[in-house]
Amino acid sequence: MILSRLGWPRAILPPLLLLACDKTPTPTEVTAHSGQQEVSQLEASAAGEPFEVAQAFFELNTTFNDMGFQVFLDHTGWRHVSLTDPNGNTVFGLHAETGLSQIGLTELHFESEEPRPSQLKPKFPPGRYTFRGQTVEGTTLMSQVQVNQQMPSAPSFSPKNGQLVDKSNVVVRWNAPGADMVEVIIEQDDLEHSLDVLVSGSTTSLSVPPQFLRRGREYKIEVQSVAENKNRTIAESTFRTRS
Numbered sequence: 001m002i003l004s005r006l007g008w009p010r011a012i013l014p015p016l017l018l019l020a021c022d023k024t025p026t027p028t029e030v031t032a033h034s035g036q037q038e039v040s041q042l043e044a045s046a047a048g049e050p051f052e053v054a055q056a057f058f059e060l061n062t063t064f065n066d067m068g069f070q071v072f073l074d075h076t077g078w079r080h081v082s083l084t085d086p087n088g089n090t091v092f093g094l095h096a097e098t099g100l101s102q103i104g105l106t107e108l109h110f111e112s113e114e115p116r117p118s119q120l121k122p123k124f125p126p127g128r129y130t131f132r133g134q135t136v137e138g139t140t141l142m143s144q145v146q147v148n149q150q151m152p153s154a155p156s157f158s159p160k161n162g163q164l165v166d167k168s169n170v171v172v173r174w175n176a177p178g179a180d181m182v183e184v185i186i187e188q189d190d191l192e193h194s195l196d197v198l199v200s201g202s203t204t205s206l207s208v209p210p211q212f213l214r215r216g217r218e219y220k221i222e223v224q225s226v227a228e229n230k231n232r233t234i235a236e237s238t239f240r241t242r243s
Contacts (some may be wrong), residue, residue, distance in 0.1 A: 031171045048142030056083070056147055057230035058124075059111070062154040066114035069124050073143075077104030077136045086127030104136040109113070121149055152225040152233045153177045160221065160237030167213040167241040173205045174223050181226040188219050201226075208235045212214070216243035 053074040060067045071083065071092075079101045082093040096105055112120070126148045133141035157174035159165050176182050179201040186195040186208065195212050213219070218240045225233045 010048075017085045019107065034175055041081075043213045045168065047142035051131055051133070051193070052140055052180045052186060054121075054143040055230050056143055056145060057232065058120075058149065059114075059224075059232040059234065060117060060151050061114070061234045061236065063235055064114075065116060067117040067120045068114040069112040069120065070107045070110065072107075074107045075133070075135070075141060078133045078141060079104055079136050081133035081141070082106065084130050084132075086125055086129065089152070091129070096115060102136065121177070124149075146229075148229060148231075150227070150229065151231050152179055152227040154233050154235050155179070155182070155223045155225045157221070157235065157237075159239035162237075163239045164242055165239050167215055170208040170210075170213060170239075170241075172208060172221065173207055175204065176201065176223070176225040178227065179225040180228040183224040183232075185222040185224070186219055187222075188214070188217055191217070194209060198226075213241050215239050215241055 006015050012104075044045075051073050054071065055070075057070055058067060059070055072232045073081065080093070080095040081089040087089055094105075094108065095101075114120075127146070129147050131141070131143045135141065151214065153176070154226045155174050157175040158173060159170070159172070172184055172186075174182065174184075181198055182200055182203060183196070183198045184206050185197075187193065191214065193212065193214075195208065197206055199206065218238055220236065220238055222234055227233075
């Protein structure tokens with residue numbers, strides 16, 4: 001997957017204090033909440049200025065039957081942020097210390113581990129999630145978003161299943177019912193090449209630039225259906241170029 005992950009060992013990040021717990025933290029801890037939709041100005045509470053971007057959503061991989069929970073937020077110069085679920089439980093908290101607390105952070109994007117959907121869903125109940133934070137200047141930040149577990153249908157596409165193709169004429173075609181957006185990712189691990197294209201849900205095909213492909217190589221292809229609520233359903237396969 002192309003999305004960023006928050007997977008660094010704590011030992012190499014001394015300026016950051018990362019909290020993850022299942023109860024409301026003390027005032028010195030940070031609470032962060034997850035929601036599936038990008039937060040609008042109308043969703044922001046009078047308790048604080050809204051984040052510029054606040055999203056929380058699920059990603060289901062139908063090829064491997066695994067599911068992850070993802071968060072993306074953005075705002076200028078914040079020193080701490082937290083997320084709570086509809087029951088008031090802390091999902092995670094992040095607190096900047098030393099130099100980072102003086103200059104602030106901006107983007108945050110991470111994904112959980114990916115167990116079976118039946119294992120993940122009970123840990124993230126549907127409902128209203130709340131992001132809270134504070135900027136370096138002391139401004140309180142707050143955004144609320146609705147999270148639900150309704151996933152878009154899995155996309156069908158070609159080429160797949162190791163199909164042999166001519167590198168000069170590769171067209172990816174798909175059917176993604178109900179998708180608001182469709183993301184197509186093509187990767188070649190040995191060459192470390194990656195093509196990532198996001199298009200509208202009404203688009204149904206993509207011509208792959210011949211310059212991207214090499215002869216006699218196997219490529220991984222991933223098509224993602226992105227729903228209006230930001231939830232994503234993925235299908236993966238491979239194709240191979242002729243020598």
